[in-house]
Amino acid sequence: MTDDASPDLRASDADRERVAEVLRDALAEGRLDMEEFEDRLEALYKARTYGELTPLTRDLPTAGAAAAPAPVSFTKQPARDGSWAGRIVGGEGSSTGGVAILSGFERKGRWTVPKRFNCFALMGGGEIDLREADFADREVEINCVAIMGGMQVIVPPGVEVVVRGIGIMGGFEHPRDDEPAEPGAPRVIIGGLAFWGGVGVERKVTRAEQKRLKEQRRQEKLERRESRHELLRERREERRRDRGR
Structure with missing residues (x-):
């Protein structure tokens, strides 16, 4: 699909999913409230043509992307060599949150974790993989709200992990076989709420x-x-x- 695609051309399932990702990011960033998000999501899955997709993201930062959605890539790239100091990059994160409502989201590969990453799952799930990520600050916070859903946070060896989440008929799992932090490694605080759901934390090395x-x-x-x-x-x-x- 190209920017000059005819509005009468039929949209594919992949086109609709890319627009849904733009809407989920907008909800996580506070650009849309829940009612607006639900209305647009309902219109999205009823849309049949590019012309029906375009208005759904016209007023969002990715203006014009609805006709030719091009979300940020979170695919894996080769791991880098170097110390932790080279991965504390400052600035803003490349993604500030994730939303999964009867669906899923993932953040993995080469991306920058912001000082605060907010994620929400309602009867859905999410994966937040920090193994190849950069960090906007030496201490970052991941706030997870899982309602009848689940999230998995994967951290590399050497990172300090602090779990402060609250479980109500659910739980927050601490990483097994925890270990001392490496010099210069970032500190990751994982908090939030799990209601009839769970947030798991585990350590893994990269592939x-x-x-x-x-x-x-x-x-x-x-x-x-x-x-x-x-x-x-x-x-x-x-x-x-x-x-x-």
Whole structure:
């Protein structure tokens, strides 16, 4: 779909989903109230053409994107080398929140976590992956409200995590096998409310690091095997010398 696409052309499911993402971001940022969001979302899923999609985001920061939606990309990119200092970038976050109402959202890959990230899930779910993220400040807060829904926060090793959320017939899960923070690592405070829902927090390394560790273990296994073979060869050689005496 292009910017000069005819308003009479039929919109695809992918077009509608990209516009829905713009509306969810606008709700999270306070640009739309819940009633406006629900009205536009209802109109969105009734829309059949580009011309019907365009008015739904015309007054939002991504003006003009409704006819050719182009949301911010949160796909994974190769992990970077360097210290934590290189990941405390200051400024504003690349996304300030996420909303999932009977749906889902995710923030992962190369993105910047703002000082405060607000997310809301109603009978839906969300994934917030910080493993490859930059941070707008040394201390950031992730505020989660999950109502009959769930969210998962993934943090890399070395980051300090503080969980302050309240669970009502639900719960906030602390990361297992927690560990001391690395020097210069950011502090992530996770708060909010889980009502008949849950917010999970876990530590994981990046896929690139998983591959590196797997290759390292493979190399160590090969080295141990070669060492055993070398020891057996030496013993056989010693027995031959003993028999020849």
